[in-house]
Amino acid sequence: MLIRKLFKFENAHIVRGCTTQRCSQNIHGHSYKVEVLLESNYLDDGQMVYDFGLTKLTIKELIDSFDHSITLWHKDDAAYLQAMKTHSARWVELPVSPSAEQFSRVIYLMVERILACTAMQNGEREVKLHSIIVHETDTGYAQGFKEDAHSILMGEIKLEEIIFSAQVQKEWSDPGIWDKLLKMEKIANPTIV
Numbered sequence: 001m002l003i004r005k006l007f008k009f010e011n012a013h014i015v016r017g018c019t020t021q022r023c024s025q026n027i028h029g030h031s032y033k034v035e036v037l038l039e040s041n042y043l044d045d046g047q048m049v050y051d052f053g054l055t056k057l058t059i060k061e062l063i064d065s066f067d068h069s070i071t072l073w074h075k076d077d078a079a080y081l082q083a084m085k086t087h088s089a090r091w092v093e094l095p096v097s098p099s100a101e102q103f104s105r106v107i108y109l110m111v112e113r114i115l116a117c118t119a120m121q122n123g124e125r126e127v128k129l130h131s132i133i134v135h136e137t138d139t140g141y142a143q144g145f146k147e148d149a150h151s152i153l154m155g156e157i158k159l160e161e162i163i164f165s166a167q168v169q170k171e172w173s174d175p176g177i178w179d180k181l182l183k184m185e186k187i188a189n190p191t192i193v
């Protein structure tokens with residue numbers, strides 16, 4: 001069975017090299033909608049695949065890193081990167097350009113890591129990430145699956161290369177959460193939310 005939880009964020013970017021000039025030459029923003037699709041053949045003690053309330057902890061918080069921030073590609077012009085980091089407190093730097101496609105791959109890898117590190121407490125079994133859908137506009141979205149997130153053909157994405165600004169990290173309920181996830185430390189789900 002599949003379940004789906006929707007998250008939203010407002011984010012700015014430039015996508016270099018794309019055909020659409022407005023997109024490749026101008027900082028612009030989108031009201032992103034991100035669908036996290038989880039699947040399992042089992043139900044937990046509450047007869048759910050995975051309680052929606054649990055998705056509003058680390059998964060929501062890390063996706064919210066992109067809210068009211070600018071997403072930067074680490075291969076962009078050095079002066080542009082420096083200017084953005086100087087004048088905007090909330091930014092996220094990625095090893096890939098922030099197209100909808102790459103957002104879906106990046107967020108897939110982030111959520112996959114969170115699930116891998118989560119100690120389940122309510123009988124959840126084999127909860128897997130099915131896909132991530134990133135709606136960049138009302139009319140266009142990208143859907144990334146496991147094979148896309150890990151695709152060598154599309155370029156390997158290493159979680160270690162995703163950098164969150166100090167302000168983004170400070171606003172997490174646990175400012176050390178990303179380091180813990182990178183080290184594969186276990187995060188216990190609460191028994192009540």
Ligand SMILES: Nc1nc2c(c(=O)[nH]1)N=C([C@H](O)[C@H](O)COP(=O)(O)OP(=O)(O)OP(=O)(O)O)CN2
Nearest residue numbers: 015018020023028098099100101136137138139140
């Ligand atoms: N495959 C992709 N194509 C485009 C992406 C993308 O991430 N993946 N991104 C852009 C731009 O960011 C652009 O802002 C969005 O493009 P578009 O859908 O054309 O936006 P509009 O608001 O003009 O679309 P409407 O058709 O008016 O709804 C470009 N392409």
